[in-house]
Amino acid sequence: MFSVIKWTLWQRRYSIMWWSIAVVGFILLNLVFYPTFKDQAAELNNSLSQLPESAKALFAGSSDFVSPVGYLNSQIFFLMLPMLLTILTIGLGASIVAKEEREGTIELLLARPVSRNKLLVSKAISAIIILLVVSSMAFLSISVTAKIVDIAVPLRYIAVATLGSVVLALCFGSIAFVITMLSKSSKAASIGVATLIAFGGYIIVSLSSTVKWLKNPGKIFPAYYYKPEDILRGNINWKYFIFPISIIIISAIVSWWSFNNRDIGN
Amino acid sequence: MGAINSHGVGDYISPAGTGLIQVMSNQQPTIEINKLSKKYDRNKNFALHELSLNIYPGEVYGFLGPNGAGKSTTIRLLMDFIRPTAGSASILGLDTLKQAVDVKRNVGYLSGDSDTYLKMTGRKFLNYMNELQPAVSKKYVAELASRLKADLNKPLGSLSRGNRQKIALIQALMHQPKVLILDEPTSGLDPLMQDEFYLLINEAKERGSTIFMSSHILSEVQKVCDKVGIIRSGKLVSEQSIEQLATEAAQTFVIHFTGKPPLAELKAIDGIKKVSVQKDGRVVLHVHSGLSKLFAVLAKHDVKDLSTMELNLEDQFMHYYQADTNNRGDKDV
Numbered sequence: 001m002f003s004v005i006k007w008t009l010w011q012r013r014y015s016i017m018w019w020s021i022a023v024v025g026f027i028l029l030n031l032v033f034y035p036t037f038k039d040q041a042a043e044l045n046n047s048l049s050q051l052p053e054s055a056k057a058l059f060a061g062s063s064d065f066v067s068p069v070g071y072l073n074s075q076i077f078f079l080m081l082p083m084l085l086t087i088l089t090i091g092l093g094a095s096i097v098a099k100e101e102r103e104g105t106i107e108l109l110l111a112r113p114v115s116r117n118k119l120l121v122s123k124a125i126s127a128i129i130i131l132l133v134v135s136s137m138a139f140l141s142i143s144v145t146a147k148i149v150d151i152a153v154p155l156r157y158i159a160v161a162t163l164g165s166v167v168l169a170l171c172f173g174s175i176a177f178v179i180t181m182l183s184k185s186s187k188a189a190s191i192g193v194a195t196l197i198a199f200g201g202y203i204i205v206s207l208s209s210t211v212k213w214l215k216n217p218g219k220i221f222p223a224y225y226y227k228p229e230d231i232l233r234g235n236i237n238w239k240y241f242i243f244p245i246s247i248i249i250i251s252a253i254v255s256w257w258s259f260n261n262r263d264i265g266n
Numbered sequence: 267m268g269a270i271n272s273h274g275v276g277d278y279i280s281p282a283g284t285g286l287i288q289v290m291s292n293q294q295p296t297i298e299i300n301k302l303s304k305k306y307d308r309n310k311n312f313a314l315h316e317l318s319l320n321i322y323p324g325e326v327y328g329f330l331g332p333n334g335a336g337k338s339t340t341i342r343l344l345m346d347f348i349r350p351t352a353g354s355a356s357i358l359g360l361d362t363l364k365q366a367v368d369v370k371r372n373v374g375y376l377s378g379d380s381d382t383y384l385k386m387t388g389r390k391f392l393n394y395m396n397e398l399q400p401a402v403s404k405k406y407v408a409e410l411a412s413r414l415k416a417d418l419n420k421p422l423g424s425l426s427r428g429n430r431q432k433i434a435l436i437q438a439l440m441h442q443p444k445v446l447i448l449d450e451p452t453s454g455l456d457p458l459m460q461d462e463f464y465l466l467i468n469e470a471k472e473r474g475s476t477i478f479m480s481s482h483i484l485s486e487v488q489k490v491c492d493k494v495g496i497i498r499s500g501k502l503v504s505e506q507s508i509e510q511l512a513t514e515a516a517q518t519f520v521i522h523f524t525g526k527p528p529l530a531e532l533k534a535i536d537g538i539k540k541v542s543v544q545k546d547g548r549v550v551l552h553v554h555s556g557l558s559k560l561f562a563v564l565a566k567h568d569v570k571d572l573s574t575m576e577l578n579l580e581d582q583f584m585h586y587y588q589a590d591t592n593n594r595g596d597k598d599v
Contacts, residue, residue, distance in 0.1 A: 003397035011385070019435025069397075107347055111375035112398035115367045219502070263348035 077228035089173025124137035174251035295320035302353035328487030378449030384423030
């Protein structure tokens with residue numbers, strides 16, 4: 001199992017490196033201007049207060065853009081970080097096993113004394129490690145930059161908010177993964193469906209605060225349970241993790257069942 | 267033809283089991299396939315239908331058939347890459363479905379498509395495979411690479427198909443498995459490397475390994491295999507030992523009579539199984555016994571030419587694949 005993980009990470013080493021650079025770059029670009037932004041807080045608040053509630057909900061999930069928590073939430077945690085991590089994990093979910101199937105290399109692995117279970121678990125662990133490496137880089141860069149630009153938010157809140165993004169992204173990645181496991185040839189379908197659930201859900205959940213009839217449908221999307229602003233303010237409610245984790249567990253069980261019972265390869 | 271088949275497949279095969287296979291049948295087969303069938307979801311027809319065969323320890327079994335006949339399906343079922351619709355298979359007494367991991371501890375496998383990690387060098391790829399299933403020694407891997415003239419330092423994607431095939435062969439052979447399952451192993455190899463591969467197969471056989479290989483190349487099967495199975499449309503249509511084929515061929519006579527062939531007299535001889543007349547009037551007959559009676563008949567007639575047939579697997583192959591024998595100019599009598 002260790003060998004499959006090791007070599008999977010080795011094969012994706014450049015991807016991990018470039019994803020880390022991109023995420024850190026985006027975070028720096030967003031946070032480094034906070035001092036300038038803060039100086040113009042009064043004017044910005046005035047301008048932003050004129051935006052419709054739905055627009056504010058869509059871009060920040062909140063009407064607070066300029067306080068340290070509001071800025072960190074609107075610029076990093078509400079959209080940018082979960083979006084980047086979601087793109088990464090959907091890509092991983094749709095390819096970490098399916099690519100080996102498409103290219104026929106999975107037969108080389110399963111021809112050795114490696115069970116389907118071990119292979120599946122090894123690949124899933126590899127994907128999670130990649131996600132954790134990139135999100136750890138994100139956490140470090142947020143923590144360090146926040147300190148430098150004087151965004152006074154406790155580290156543990158930043159850590160839990162990052163964890164929230166990771167769990168949300170993992171939820172969408174697991175949806176992409178289960179679709180490829182159920183139908184091995186559907187890379188486009190797995191990316192498409194997972195992306196639709198992720199970003200369609202985000203729009204529906206954002207609008208549900210102003211469009212009343214969307215409130216209940218919004219609850220079936222993982223984005224509904226993602227509350228970074230609450231976390232950054234110290235209102236950590238772990239029950240919001242239950243829904244996305246349940247989806248991850250269900251996806252894992254279905255993937256395991258499917259991979260163990262279907263034909264492998266092309 | 268007095269061919270051998272313990273499963274009663276094909277009218278071409280007589281139940282008169284003699285020689286190699288009958289001796290082997292007292293042993294436990296290394297590979298035992300029992301009514302194995304596979305039907306893919308989207309297809310109406312079976313890709314493999316009730317295949318049964320036994321392969322015995324130390325045997326090299328050639329599995330012949332054109333594209334789509336079911337060779338790769340059989341191999342992928344044995345390797346548990348795909349799941350059977352019906353039937354079962356075992357390798358070294360282990361169920362290929364329920365004990366797949368234990369089976370693979372003893373198997374070396376070569377895929378027919380030579381798919382591999384194109385960005386890895388040969389050395390890195392072999393290291394990866396070695397971690398999953400250790401080679402007998404680094405020295406042996408180096409020896410295989412040297413004998414097959416494999417370049418281990420270039421990315422596999424930059425190598426030709428033949429050079430990638432060499433590295434694929436090394437990964438299949440490097441742990442000296444008890445069973446080798448090879449899907450078109452010499453595909454892409456040049457003739458020199460093909461010969462080296464045949465030597466490696468012989469060495470594996472001498473170590474007691476059992477080898478199951480599919481091939482399109484009839485001369486290759488003839489050269490390295492002990493037994494050959496021919497598959498058509500998912501069904502085994504013939505199974506014979508090469509030794510038996512050679513004996514059969516040696517007992518096949520082609521006779522050119524000056525006048526009209528004495529077919530009635532020839533057919534009346536005990537021990538003559540099949541008599542056919544070619545377009546040019548030559549008579550082909552298969553003799554099991556009663557050679558002296560045959561020559562007695564020939565002595566009474568004017569014979570222009572007499573020859574025995576050489577072992578030609580292609581004839582055997584074509585026998586099953588040519589839909590209309592009349593197209594060949596032969597006519598059974």
